[in-house]
Amino acid sequence: MSMGRVATTILLSMVFLIQSLSGCFGDDQESIDYDGPIDLIVYYAVTNGTIQKSVNNGNNGPTTGVEINFDLATTTSSAGAIVTIFLDPDDGTSTIEQNVGESGAEITYEYMTHGMFEATVGAIDDENNAHEIMVKIRIDERIEYAANNVNSENVMSFNATNDCSDGLPQLDRISITSEVENPGAVFGLGGTSDVSWSLVNPDEVVVSSNTASIGDGQTESWETTSKDAVPGDWSLIVDVEGDSVTINQVVEMRYLEGSETPPLPRP
Secondary structure (H helix, E strand, O other): HHHHHHHHHHHHHHOOOOHOOOOOOOOOOOOOOOOOOOOOEEEEOOEEEEEEEEOOOEOOOOOEEEEEEEEOOOOOOOOOEEEEEEOOOOOOOEEEEEEHHHOOOOEEEEEOOOOOEEEEEEEEEEOOOOEEEEEEEEEEEEEEEEEEOOOOEEEEEEOOOOOOOOOOOOEEEEEEEEEOOOOHHHHOOOOOEEEEEEEEEEOOOEEEEEEEEEEOOOOEEEEEEOOOOOEEEEEEEEEEEOOOOOEEEEEEOOOOOOOOOOOOOOO
């Protein structure tokens, strides 16, 4: 390893050690005075998005993440050339270091878990001067769930823990939409389905519930929202007695809108 590479690694380690002391939502580093040689200009057109997941009869479908792009192409240094840009996504993954000469001055990162993240993005020049800012990223999650031929208890589990470095803040809300259909039987010989819904938090407390008797060929829907979205593993339980049913439901885990850094697209 070259001396320049060692110095860059040490410098980045010092930067992120200082950062880690502030937690997920400490002071916004954009407000800290800086009198060094780097004129750090970072553009980001998007600072929030929603991860899309699906589950079909117990099988997990593909996860569609949220891509966030950081453009540092106009960043300069009065002390020399910008040689390295870096990104700490704040989701537990390793810091990304990118050689500007080899890979350009933009970093695109795909978030695959929900959370309110303090992404730290910065640049280093060829004299090992470094400057960085913090950008708050809001990533929500939506899960579409389907199950066929259900005639007993059906449990959908999901995790409501913020995936940033210290797990704070917690979700603003969890919203549920569940539709249960009692398919029509051949020659109209079907019966009734008695259905109960329960939304259970990680402490095994039922925070919301509902019941319905669904006739042959009929559909019932239930919607609920919990603002006490404590971290941990939640369960959406649909218990069925009688005719088999088809379940289609959506779980949305959302953080407070506007808590992210406003987008700053390139002019």
